[in-house]
Amino acid sequence: MTMDVSVIVPALDEEKNIAHSLKSIVKQDTIRDYEIIVSDGGSKDRTLEIAERWADKIVHSKKGIANGRNTGALAAKGDVLVFVDSDSRIPKDYIDSVVPVLEDKKISGLSCAFGFDRHSKTLKLIEDICNRYLALKGMEGKGEILGFNNAMRKTMFKKAGGFPDVPQEDHVMARKLWKQGRVVFLTEPKAITSSRRIDERGTLDTVIYYSNLTLASTLPEFNFKGILKHKEYLPVR
DSSP states (O other), X not given: OOOSEEEEEXXXXXXXXXXXXXXXXXXOOOSSOEEEEEEESOOOSSHXXXXXXXXXXXXXXXXXXXXXXXXXXXXXXXXXXXXXXXXXXXXXXXXXXXXXXXXXXXXXXXXXXXXXXXXXXXXXXXXXXXXXXXXXXXXXXXOOOBTTXXXXXXXXXXXXXSOOSSTTHHHHXXXXXXXXXXXXXXXXXXXXXXXXXXXXXXXXXHHHHXXXXXXHHHOTTSOOTTTOSOOSOOOOO
């Protein structure tokens, strides 16, 4: 039987975070039928042991976030695919908020607003600026796909060809979905994601990092060697 929703959680050595992510998915306040798929990229810690407590299905993928999402999608039975990173959490009304929006066939995908799992004046400022900017892009139908929380119909996922295995794969996926329809941004509900990259690299270097990856992935015809500081994905684990 086809399920309404498949929630896909890619993971790699996330024993410190994945339980919080999966618990938030299990606690969805919905009558819709949904499954939880953990797509593991070769964890060496207790990630799989923890995932077995809450996941309906565990699949094994090649290393890489795009591969993890795509492998999970291939195993999904749902008509709607929800992608949640293993260091992120969704509120209990997430599924019931995104599914009705995706019933509009003109919409090819969406992401929801976010907050960080740690609080500070700097992080709050980043949250506010990013959420306002993303909301404006979403109003134009050119919203971004935020890797840590996004949703789309399976038919749109297939038409787009899945997530590309490139730096800033979520931004490139958004551009692919723009060709299929409108990508929108929901200001509510808010997902919670880890601030660990900012904590480790600092605000300025994180901004440089993501802007560099965006240039490298969206303009591959240009040779950025020697110009960009960051040209490849740097794991945070």
